[in-house]
Amino acid sequence: MPASATERNSTGFQQPPAPITLEGYGVRLTPMQPEHAEALESAAADGELWKLNVTSAPAPGQAAQYIALALEGLKAGHMLPFVVEETDSEDIIGTTRYHDIIPSVARLEIGYTWYARRWQRTHVNTACKLLLLQHAFQTLGAGVVGWRTDILNLASQNAIERLGARKDGVIRHHALRRDGTVRDTVMYSLLADEWSGVQKQLLQRLAADT
Known part of the structure; x- marks a missing residue:
């Protein structure tokens, strides 16, 4: 539900964004919790994602710390982390989050996104981004949504550009x-x-992918 006027700042942005479950298009984004550690480790093991320099996936034994840091960001008001579930199986297949939330300019970013290898290059990323963007613009009142990625991560750059985002530049x-x-x-x-x-x-x- 949209926030009341008392929960919005002068830009119209809801602050801080509250944890919420977002569902549709075959995925469910559920607020990240400590009990998700084992499932996230299992998802990251599909493809040994922690071996990639350009992803944030936790290495074996590090999922609990990964979640704890994300929840610290939630408590501080600058992050809103989710786990990604595939709705048919209800398996946790990855994670994503809002981060660098700046209510004064109605800005947030989407990132820390990774999926188990079998779900990469499927409808999942498009579905997750659609849910996050709908919530950001239509409920939270964001004026801008941002992304950032490693200059070496060409797959991520291509995925972001396919969403319709504009390239702002490179921070060296x-x-x-x-x-x-x-x-x-x-x-x-x-x-x-x-x-x-x-x-x-x-x-x-x-519609074409599903």
């Missing part, structure tokens, strides 16, 4: 990778007044 020497090397970060954004057209494209794509 921006963040550490798992292996200690320093990455350049590619930044993207989608404005609220661009959302209607993008939503139509995503719905058409899902």
